[in-house]
Amino acid sequence: xxxxxxxxxxxxxxxxxxxxxxxxxxxxxxxxxxxxxxxxxxxxxxxxxxxxxxxxxxxxxxxxxxxxxxxxxxxxxxxxxxxxxxxxxxxxxxxxxxxxxxxxxxxxxx
Amino acid sequence: xxxxxxxxxxxxxxxxxxxxxxxxxxxxxxxxxxxxxxxxxxxxxxxxxxxxxxxxxxxxxxxxxxxxxxxxxxxxxxxxxxxxxxxxxxxxxxxxxxxxxxxxxxxxxxxxxxx
Numbered sequence: 553x554x555x556x557x558x559x560x561x562x563x564x565x566x567x568x569x570x571x572x573x574x575x576x577x578x579x580x581x582x583x584x585x586x587x588x589x590x591x592x593x594x595x596x597x598x599x600x601x602x603x604x605x606x607x608x609x610x611x612x613x614x615x616x617x618x619x620x621x622x623x624x625x626x627x628x629x630x631x632x633x634x635x636x637x638x639x640x641x642x643x644x645x646x647x648x649x650x651x652x653x654x655x656x657x658x659x660x661x662x
Numbered sequence: 663x664x665x666x667x668x669x670x671x672x673x674x675x676x677x678x679x680x681x682x683x684x685x686x687x688x689x690x691x692x693x694x695x696x697x698x699x700x701x702x703x704x705x706x707x708x709x710x711x712x713x714x715x716x717x718x719x720x721x722x723x724x725x726x727x728x729x730x731x732x733x734x735x736x737x738x739x740x741x742x743x744x745x746x747x748x749x750x751x752x753x754x755x756x757x758x759x760x761x762x763x764x765x766x767x768x769x770x771x772x773x774x775x776x777x
Contacts, residue, residue, distance in 0.1 A: 556704075586765065586766075588768075594770075595753065595768040595769060595770050595771060596705065596753070596768045597768070598765050598766075598767075601765065641704045641705075643704070647718075648693075648710065648717070648718075648759070649707055649710070649718060650695070650705075650707060650766060651707065652704030652705050652706070653704055654702070654703055654704050655702070655703070655704050
């Protein structure tokens with residue numbers, strides 16, 4: 553089955569700096585890669601996604617890149633703000649099954 | 663609220679008891695998923711339905727767990743003979759699948775504590 557790994561497990565940045573979260577996946581059949589943000593005690597919420605026929609996608613301060621050959625995908629957050637502090641999960645979908653990474657705790661220092 | 667809802671939000675039970683959780687998906691969504699999340703981990707897939715058909719179950723799902731979606735709308739997840747290791751947040755999600763996979767919308771979860 554699919555295995556999604558996420559590095560690092562924690563990340564601390566200064567407000568205004570950029571944050572990059574990297575993930576790898578194992579199943580070449582995966583064709584959809586969503587990123588979820590989960591605040592403490594709340595449900596996961598989609599922030600951006602990318603499909604396997606696209607290499608990059610951007611939405612305001614958030615961008616995602618995908619390298620299918622290397623089975624890598626990354627989340628980029630620019631001009632970080634304290635409200636970006638949360639746990640971020642990458643995920644990969646193969647055969648309609650969503651496999652999550654373990655999550656990264658992002659802390660944005662004011 | 664037109665999002666995914668789950669009931670109850672919290673459940674405390676004693677080891678060996680049976681529990682049942684309910685999920686109401688977004689009304690037009692044909693797919694419904696169940697996940698389990700423990701502290702410090704990402705949600706772990708348990709099972710999913712397309713309309714009323716259960717299409718896949720995780721190999722990690724023991725035979726104490728059963729899920730139904732009898733009319734293709736709400737779903738129930740039952741855990742029989744609960745064990746302390748079943749303590750977790752149980753998340754439900756739904757999506758509208760027409761062609762290809764699309765965003766899954768998550769409910770608030772049911773937090774289960776087994777004493």
